[in-house]
Amino acid sequence: MFRLNAEYILLVILTLIMALLPVVGIGWYTLHVLFLFFVYLALANMWNLLAGYSGLVSLGQPAFMGIAGYTLAMLLWFFDTPLYIAIPAACAAATAFAAVLSIPLFRMRGFYFSIGTLLLNEICRVWFNWWRPIPVPGAPVGGGAGFGIRSGLSPISIYYLALAVGIASIILMRFILGSKLGAGLMAIRDNERAAATCGIDIFRCKLYSFLIATFFTGLAACVFYLFQGHIEPTGAFSISWLNVMLMAVIIGGISTEEGPIVGSAIVVLLSQLLPRYAEYSPLILGVLLTLIITFTPPGIIGMMRKTRLYNAMLKYLSKPIT
Amino acid sequence: MNLFSPIITGIFLGGLYAVIGLGLSLVFGVMKLVNLAHGAFVVFGSYLGLALLIAFGLDPILALILIVPTAFILGYCIQKFLVNRAYQLGTEPALLITYGISIILANLYQQIFSPYFKSLVTDYSVKGLSIGPYSVPLIYVLDFIVCFIAMLLLHWLLNKTYIGLSIRCAVQDPVAAKLMGISIEHVYALTLGISLSFASLAGVFLGLTFPFNPVSSFTYLFIAFGVVVIGGLGSMTGTFIGGIVLGLSQTLAAYFLGIGLQTFVGFIVIFIMLAIRPQGIFGVKE
Amino acid sequence: MPGEPLLKLESVSIYYGNFCAVKNVSLSVYEGEIVSLIGANGAGKTTVMNAIMGLVHPAKGSIIFEGKRIDKLDTSQIVSLGVSLVPEGRRIFSTLTVYENLMAGAYTPRARAQREQMLKRVYDLFPILQERSKQLAGTLSGGEQQMLAIGRALMSNPKLLLLDEISLGLSPIVTLKLYDAIRRINSEGTTILLVEQNVRQSLKISSRAYILKSGEIVLSGYSKDLKDEEEIKSAYFGV
Numbered sequence: 030m031f032r033l034n035a036e037y038i039l040l041v042i043l044t045l046i047m048a049l050l051p052v053v054g055i056g057w058y059t060l061h062v063l064f065l066f067f068v069y070l071a072l073a074n075m076w077n078l079l080a081g082y083s084g085l086v087s088l089g090q091p092a093f094m095g096i097a098g099y100t101l102a103m104l105l106w107f108f109d110t111p112l113y114i115a116i117p118a119a120c121a122a123a124t125a126f127a128a129v130l131s132i133p134l135f136r137m138r139g140f141y142f143s144i145g146t147l148l149l150n151e152i153c154r155v156w157f158n159w160w161r162p163i164p165v166p167g168a169p170v171g172g173g174a175g176f177g178i179r180s181g182l183s184p185i186s187i188y189y190l191a192l193a194v195g196i197a198s199i200i201l202m203r204f205i206l207g208s209k210l211g212a213g214l215m216a217i218r219d220n221e222r223a224a225a226t227c228g229i230d231i232f233r234c235k236l237y238s239f240l241i242a243t244f245f246t247g248l249a250a251c252v253f254y255l256f257q258g259h260i261e262p263t264g265a266f267s268i269s270w271l272n273v274m275l276m277a278v279i280i281g282g283i284s285t286e287e288g289p290i291v292g293s294a295i296v297v298l299l300s301q302l303l304p305r306y307a308e309y310s311p312l313i314l315g316v317l318l319t320l321i322i323t324f325t326p327p328g329i330i331g332m333m334r335k336t337r338l339y340n341a342m343l344k345y346l347s348k349p350i351t
Numbered sequence: 352m353n354l355f356s357p358i359i360t361g362i363f364l365g366g367l368y369a370v371i372g373l374g375l376s377l378v379f380g381v382m383k384l385v386n387l388a389h390g391a392f393v394v395f396g397s398y399l400g401l402a403l404l405i406a407f408g409l410d411p412i413l414a415l416i417l418i419v420p421t422a423f424i425l426g427y428c429i430q431k432f433l434v435n436r437a438y439q440l441g442t443e444p445a446l447l448i449t450y451g452i453s454i455i456l457a458n459l460y461q462q463i464f465s466p467y468f469k470s471l472v473t474d475y476s477v478k479g480l481s482i483g484p485y486s487v488p489l490i491y492v493l494d495f496i497v498c499f500i501a502m503l504l505l506h507w508l509l510n511k512t513y514i515g516l517s518i519r520c521a522v523q524d525p526v527a528a529k530l531m532g533i534s535i536e537h538v539y540a541l542t543l544g545i546s547l548s549f550a551s552l553a554g555v556f557l558g559l560t561f562p563f564n565p566v567s568s569f570t571y572l573f574i575a576f577g578v579v580v581i582g583g584l585g586s587m588t589g590t591f592i593g594g595i596v597l598g599l600s601q602t603l604a605a606y607f608l609g610i611g612l613q614t615f616v617g618f619i620v621i622f623i624m625l626a627i628r629p630q631g632i633f634g635v636k637e
Numbered sequence: 638m639p640g641e642p643l644l645k646l647e648s649v650s651i652y653y654g655n656f657c658a659v660k661n662v663s664l665s666v667y668e669g670e671i672v673s674l675i676g677a678n679g680a681g682k683t684t685v686m687n688a689i690m691g692l693v694h695p696a697k698g699s700i701i702f703e704g705k706r707i708d709k710l711d712t713s714q715i716v717s718l719g720v721s722l723v724p725e726g727r728r729i730f731s732t733l734t735v736y737e738n739l740m741a742g743a744y745t746p747r748a749r750a751q752r753e754q755m756l757k758r759v760y761d762l763f764p765i766l767q768e769r770s771k772q773l774a775g776t777l778s779g780g781e782q783q784m785l786a787i788g789r790a791l792m793s794n795p796k797l798l799l800l801d802e803i804s805l806g807l808s809p810i811v812t813l814k815l816y817d818a819i820r821r822i823n824s825e826g827t828t829i830l831l832v833e834q835n836v837r838q839s840l841k842i843s844s845r846a847y848i849l850k851s852g853e854i855v856l857s858g859y860s861k862d863l864k865d866e867e868e869i870k871s872a873y874f875g876v
């Protein structure tokens with residue numbers, strides 16, 4: 030049941046402000062930072078769904094992002110497919126890829142799942158580095174050179190797309206966690222065996238969450254590649270994408286709804302707002318990640334939840350408005 | 352068709368891969384932890400060798416006297432101060448912390464040594480050795496010898512020393528081991544120290560054999576994991592065979608399909624093994 | 638009893654989560670003694686032993702060994718001080734050889750220095766272990782495994798040896814043999830605190846005894862005085 034509360038009002042107001050920013054003529058640089066924030070937010074939310082709520086520590090999301098990006102590039106490059114078809118098709122391709130791979134992947138448990146998914150990135154990278162759909166020597170198509178992605182969209186429309194995807198990922202998380210699927214995932218996380226005896230189909234719950242996360246991760250990837258206008262294997266399947274998701278979720282607070290929001294903001298700030306130290310930002314993030322896991326495993330939100338003020342604020346925000 | 356060369360190099364290379372696998376297998380066997388920083392530890396050996404070569408003109412093989420103890424201390428401290436803490440919270444935090452460490456190391460390498468490929472070049476690393484009518488790079492032969500030395504060393508360490516005894520006790524029954532006066536955290540730290548020592552040893556020889564860059568951290572992680580997955584855990588023979596299988600699959604793939612798909616085939620082999628028999632060909636199902 | 642006790646527990650309480658397994662237990666063991674701690678299954682005997690070894694930490698009270706508080710120390714530190722436990726269920730390292738098991742018992746630096754003497758002492762006490770020294774410990778019979786567990790604990794040359802239900806699951810003849818060995822160990826200068834469910838046996842061997850019931854000490858005194866106490870029965874069987 031949907032209940033209006035201060036949280037939603039806050040979300041709507043913030044979204045409106047974000048939507049108005051380009052209209053009031055904000056700088057390109059700030060807009061770019063916000064664009065990245067929304068892409069990272071969607072990625073982080075989906076990784077949180079996997080690792081934080083479904084017990085699937087997938088390290089292979091970059092592979093699915095790359096598949097979505099490549100599909101988009103192919104459709105635009107070879108077939109001039111209109112965007113409103115190409116984007117859903119790209120996400121569907123990534124999801125289908127994940128669905129097929131879920132057969133071997135779900136046979137791998139725990140560590141093995143993590144390693145198997147991590148391996149996917151490398152497999153894809155090596156493959157796309159080699160693969161040239163039109164074997165013309167010297168042609169800058171495919172292989173290590175990658176593809177151009179020409180959408181004809183203005184940067185501002187791409188910003189709006191990112192805004193929509195980012196906000197949608199927040200709403201999606203709220204929706205999933207409140208749904209039957211969310212209840213099942215929660216039960217599995219608390220006690221897998223007990224959940225199984227209660228008749229919860231563990232495999233199906235995890236699979237759905239894996240596929241949903243992949244679809245949305247693919248969507249975020251499409252938005253990013255529309256902006257970048259180009260895709261090549263080393264960047265597409267790079268673990269820097271993984272770093273973004275992991276760090277945003279863990280620094281912000283894994284298994285919390287607010288964590289990825291705070292975490293994405295921190296990751297964007299560290300990687301974009303300190304251009305002087307840009308080359309050190311992965312290092313700083315890595316250190317931060319290690320320290321947080323070692324000393325404050327619940328992340329920033331986990332720490333804040335221990336304070337009375339923050340809890341009072343949460344309570345106020347989530348009170349239904351009648 | 353001349354298959355001699357890919358087969359012999361595959362086998363020799365496989366020996367070195369087995370050494371990478373040894374360290375990962377040891378850590379997994381003792382702590383049930385997949386160390387995602389293992390590849391970064393391998394490359395640690397390569398880069399430290401490079402630094403010593405550039406700074407002091409020290410021969411990389413001689414430099415092992417410095418590299419291995421440094422690696423041991425680094426491993427000991429990482430386990431003692433970081434991983435042990437995360438480990439108390441569960442296996443996922445421990446896994447993620449090793450990922451964090453691998454990111455830190457890979458970025459440090461990049462800052463210090465640039466993202467470009469480097470290699471350890473010495474006069475013997477480019478020499479050839481003739482076996483009958485064929486010529487094999489001398490360094491591949493050295494790699495294979497190192498594999499045997501490393502396996503004997505680890506065997507001796509585990510079976511003939513107090514350190515090894517304490518590790519085996521801790522694996523079998525941590526509570527009983529504590530009652531012997533063994534500190535489990537110390538054992539874990541020693542284990543990562545030993546694992547890192549072997550990783551850095553392999554790293555030096557890999558550096559002499561192939562060019563490396565910060566991203567090699569991940570390539571070697573997968574190779575190490577592949578060796579363990581193919582060979583099964585806890586069996587040194589299995590690890591050795593796992594290394595050979597992987598080495599051969601790469602050199603033969605390069606021979607038949609070209610260099611571009613060489614690692615691809617290796618990775619696919621690992622992925623399939625993971626899906627059908629994660630306990631390895633020789634492993635027993637838990 | 639003259640002087641300070643070797644081991645002293647002062648109003649020790651131990652919890653597993655919210656469940657209080659040991660309540661306000663005080664006991665002392667003096668040098669050279671054999672003291673027994675008797676109680677029914679679930680009385681909290683093993684918990685007391687584990688607390689002395691630092692495997693669990695008491696929520697209240699203190700544990701003092703040779704005048705030094707040990708209740709906050711790690712197990713390995715406690716072993717180094719000269720306390721050794723033969724745990725319930727033996728817990729030998731079954732995939733290691735008998736010899737390796739004994740060597741594991743001499744892990745602490747102090748013990749390592751004198752392990753040859755200790756090994757001789759253990760082989761002297763249990764000659765069968767020498768015969769089987771190359772065998773995997775898992776292939777020994779139950780009685781031999783218990784001897785190995787005791788031998789292994791002795792390898793650190795402890796001042797205080799803790800024994801947790803060493804007769805559990807063994808035949809009376811084997812039990813008698815073990816108890817003879819315990820007497821010998823004690824006569825060679827090792828103080829012993831032993832835990833048993835078997836009242837008669839433990840009162841016979843010990844000089845003093847404590848009776849534990851539902852985590853509390855309900856009775857204590859010289860073993861010879863306790864032998865015919867009705868109270869023991871009621872404490873034990875809860876009648």
Ligand SMILES: Nc1ncnc2c1ncn2[C@@H]1O[C@H](COP(=O)(O)OP(=O)(O)O)[C@@H](O)[C@H]1O
Nearest residue numbers: 653656658676677678679680681682683684685
């Ligand atoms: N690890 C544990 N967790 C929770 N309860 C425990 C644990 N170990 C023992 N207990 C409980 O503490 C009580 C005392 O156990 P224990 O010390 O093993 O008794 P004894 O050795 O006298 O049979 C029992 O009720 C037992 O169920």
Ligand SMILES: [Mg+2]
Nearest residue numbers: 682683725802
């Ligand atoms: Mg007991």
